[in-house]
Amino acid sequence: MESKDESGNAAKLLAVVLQIPKGSVGTYGQIAKLAGLSRNARQVGTVLNRLPEDSDVPWHRVVNAQGKISDRGDGVFAGLQRQMLESEGIEFDDDSKLNLSVHQWRECD
DNA sequence: ACTCTGACGGAAT
DNA sequence: GATTCCGCCAGAG
Numbered sequence: 001m002e003s004k005d006e007s008g009n010a011a012k013l014l015a016v017v018l019q020i021p022k023g024s025v026g027t028y029g030q031i032a033k034l035a036g037l038s039r040n041a042r043q044v045g046t047v048l049n050r051l052p053e054d055s056d057v058p059w060h061r062v063v064n065a066q067g068k069i070s071d072r073g074d075g076v077f078a079g080l081q082r083q084m085l086e087s088e089g090i091e092f093d094d095d096s097k098l099n100l101s102v103h104q105w106r107e108c109d
Numbered sequence: 110a111c112t113c114t115g116a117c118g119g120a121a122t
Numbered sequence: 123g124a125t126t127c128c129g130c131c132a133g134a135g
Contacts (some may be wrong), residue, residue, distance in 0.1 A: 042131065
């Protein structure tokens with residue numbers, strides 16, 4: 001069985017993001033891996049980019065492997081995400097980076 | 110069907 | 123730590 005997951009990959013990615021607890025963040029690679037798309041971190045960004053505002057997905061809790069917020073081209077976007085994460089208790093560096101060693105989400109938490 | 114780009118990651122140099 | 127190259131795949135034209 002294992003389902004075919006034809007194009008359900010996006011749904012799986014979103015499902016993983018929804019599992020991220022408040023005050024924690026996940027990396028694209030980590031989410032992709034948990035979703036079964038270990039080498040497909042790119043699609044994570046692609047999916048979140050096309051994510052509608054109607055979604056209940058905390059996309060703001062998703063950052064890249066560097067613990068940094070990805071610029072989509074809109075500098076405002078990154079700044080907004082930073083504030084949202086700070087609002088959840090996450091601290092940033094002067095480079096808009098956060099300490100993954102402390103804030104990265106873990107299933108065993 | 111083809112090409113190009115893209116919220117990325119990781120290993121190699 | 124920075125740069126380079128590769129992999130992997132989904133949208134859009």
